[in-house]
Amino acid sequence: MEGAGGPGERRQRAVRRRKATGRGSSTGGEPREGGPAATGRGRPARAAPAGGRRPGGSAERGGEAAAAPLRLRGVLSQLSLGRRDVSEASGLVNQAVSHLIQAIRGRDGGFGSISRLGAGSYYERVKISEPNEFDIMLVMPVTRIQLDECDDTGAYYYLTFKRNPKEKCLSRFLDEDGKLSADKMLTALRKIIKEEVKNIKDVEVTVKRKKAGSPAITLLIKTSSAEISVDIILALEVQQSWPPSTQDGLNIERWLGRKVRRELRNKPIYLVAKQNKKEKVLRGNTWRLSFSHIEKAMMNNHGSIKTCCETDGAKCCRKDCLKLLKYLLEKLKMKYPKELEKICSYHVKTAFFHSCVIWPNDTDWQYENLEHCFQNYLEYFLHCLQDCQLPHFFIPQYNLLSLDDKASSNFLSRQINYQLNNRFPIFQQGY
């Protein structure tokens, strides 16, 4: 299938192109301002030799490649400096959210069985550079529901109940066509939360005003020193087999193995309230598949060998590579918010998972080879941008870089090329 062969084939092409280009001429020095190399389809020119490159390979240590290390480790350690603040902030977030969940459950509002995704203190930081922004997923279990695709992405669905819902409480959220309305659910949830935040003692919590067209409920938690914002995402948890559009996705056999794939596909699916912007009339009744629980599971168990990054195993640089590219995108988005509006960290994360499949072995990601592995990953991402082709990792038919967003893709690929050619000046510009 397309999705299965895509990245691999692209990888081969990438290698061929690289060989054809030969080695780069840039060996650092002054950053070049948007010259020819930084525009169009110019190949990244690097100090590293081009021939016989294998990800994580050890062939090109020494010689000119060693002349100028990129100091990416330094960038990473800078990033981890913010960690203490994060744990402080997440403590406050947990406190507020726990209170809210208890209160929401206790009411007769249709949300009696709501809980937080993952037991305990699940939270995900939205940005590496922003320790004060969080996402929290609130989950409603649903026993059986019918999914009808609402477009050709295979990611967006209308939801209806086959029979009378067991969850009688949910019937109040059906619209006139019998579809479960994300809008109605969010409006009701928002109302409850707005009332309940007033009862939270010790911490000042408010609900941010609704932005037009945005389904998110955003909490603002104020402390003497900081303002924390928490996006609450409403999700349905459905314990049934994954829809057909996911059949050829999650191609992790080469990387994590067949057995792991089977296990992961036995986990429930999640559907998040998400407006499909392609719809002509926005009715607020579309839901999008979410795989964040699977993504998290793969991140936590990312080795082709079980002990990867555990105390008794070898360390790899996969997570560091992802962190660096996420950070690079964040910094570029801060600099060019308008131009890069269409690109988000999910693009980077998706390209990361594809890279894990292209380079499936732990030896492809040796800790010591961070710079080399990061460049490979980055170049793969560049090819995705240049080709406007980045299949959703779980739904291969769904291209996350459609031609509509070509301008953004081109812009980002130029910026990344520039960074790559000039030894990532943006990493040095403040934190």
Ligand SMILES: [Zn+2]
């Ligand atoms: Zn590892």
